[in-house]
Amino acid sequence: MAASSIYVHIPFCEQICFYCDFNKFYIKNQPVDKYVEVLNEEMKRVISMDEKPSIETIYIGGGTPTALNEQQLKQVLDDVNTLVRNPEQVREFTVEVNPGEADRDKLKMMRAAGVNRLSIGVQSFNDKLLEKIGRGHSAQEAVETIDLAKSVGFENISIDLMFGLPEQTMEIWKDTISKTLELDVPHISAYSLKIEEKTMFYNWYRQGKIQPLPEDTEAEMYEVLVSGLHDAGYTAYEISNFSKYGMDSEHNKTYWKNNEYYGFGAGAHGYLDGTRYANIGPLPHYIKAIENGESAVKESHEVPKTEMMEEEMFMGLRMKEGVRADRFESKFQTSYYTIFPEVIHDLLERELLYDSGDSLHLTKNGKLLGNEVFEQFLLVY
Structure with a gap:
């Protein structure tokens, strides 16, 4: 996209x-x-x-x-x-x-x-x-x-x-x-x-x-x-x-929604072509790089699929509409229940998440404990 x-x-x-x-x-x-x-x-x-x-x-x-x-x-x-x-x-x-x-x-x-x-x-x-x-x-x-x-x-x-x-x-x-x-x-x-x-x-x-x-x-x-x-x-x-x-x-x-965007300026962050990047922060260094015809990017990180799926979950859960099953499957050709089965079932049992049928959402308590919920979706490989 x-x-x-x-x-x-x-x-x-x-x-x-x-x-x-x-x-x-x-x-x-x-x-x-x-x-x-x-x-x-x-x-x-x-x-x-x-x-x-x-x-x-x-x-x-x-x-x-x-x-x-x-x-x-x-x-x-x-x-x-x-x-x-x-x-x-x-x-x-x-x-x-x-x-x-x-x-x-x-x-x-x-x-x-x-x-x-x-x-x-x-x-x-x-x-x-x-x-x-x-x-x-x-x-x-x-x-x-x-x-x-x-x-x-x-x-x-x-x-x-x-x-x-x-x-x-x-x-x-x-x-x-x-x-x-x-x-x-x-x-x-x-x-x-x-x-x-x-x-x-x-x-x-x-x-x-x-x-x-x-x-x-x-x-x-x-x-x-x-x-x-x-x-x-x-x-x-x-x-x-x-x-x-x-x-x-x-x-x-x-x-x-974990979509890509251009980021411009000293210290700006962007996300393009599957790569997250951060621009040079110090003003003199940023200006010098541009004047010398160099890139403003200080560091970049090509986001692997596993990380994209993690982000899709903990960013999407911040929204009222939640993480839509069809959107997740369209982006990753698999279900979030397939990737995060134990995590999701545990959070459902603890009533920190609920499944509306087509999306996963935070409950009222889930919102109060948002960071704890989001951490559960960090995959370890």
Whole structure:
């Protein structure tokens, strides 16, 4: 199956969040114009101008794409559009937005360039908590950015939330959910905190300065979220993603369905022709490689069939639709019951999975113990 999605990484930020382990750099004094130039060169090398692909989804992420000024961001969007056989056939074109970093002119420019979806990094509507996690905006700025985006004409808006944060109480979390629902956006992504290496939170955790919330509290926060959003008309179409009818993130489904996609930019990941790859992360090294006519890829891994089947299971189970039997058999010419008989029967007996007849799905308890379930599908040969 040919790749029909593009991910572009913009690794610049006005402020580095304490929990973030993505490839990113403070934008001040960085060669941003040069990065935009070599990014375009990388994209043109990978995608032949004579054989432009039929692209259905585009996602500009980071870092913070809106840390770029209006002209720089417009150049990136225009360059991406030149790669696509027919930009009008792109169903979903998303740009990540930081509250307070996109004024009316920048938002109008994005709409004119074909962007039809925004993913706004809110995380919380509690100012003290925002400060504690290193966000550079206030709750009010988040509200103002969402209202401004609506006024410019954006209807497909997603906001990101985080739970399980140090010092985040259930009262703070319920208040954030309540304020989110007041904004009436069609899509919400909500993620629990994971303390990753190479972050400020990791350093503080090792020093004993912060402690993650107990797993039971985190699980309760998730249940409160699911219940509150369900009552408000949202569907949990994936473990961490909730949408109103017809407003699922089509680009993110590329990942969960284990489909291939182009990945461009410093530190970007991609999946093409059965090979997963990661680009060079350090900015000077990435720029130098492109300027020297070299590949931006730092490392690659040809995915064997066994690994593809593993990924099909633990990625597919994240979605409400689950892992479809016909899709699995079409891709691998065998049944998941043939490949994972003992694992599936064990998880069914433990009521962490259920079989709807044509698909396997996580149960309510299975969602709370998702990582434990997913680990069971790692084959050992």
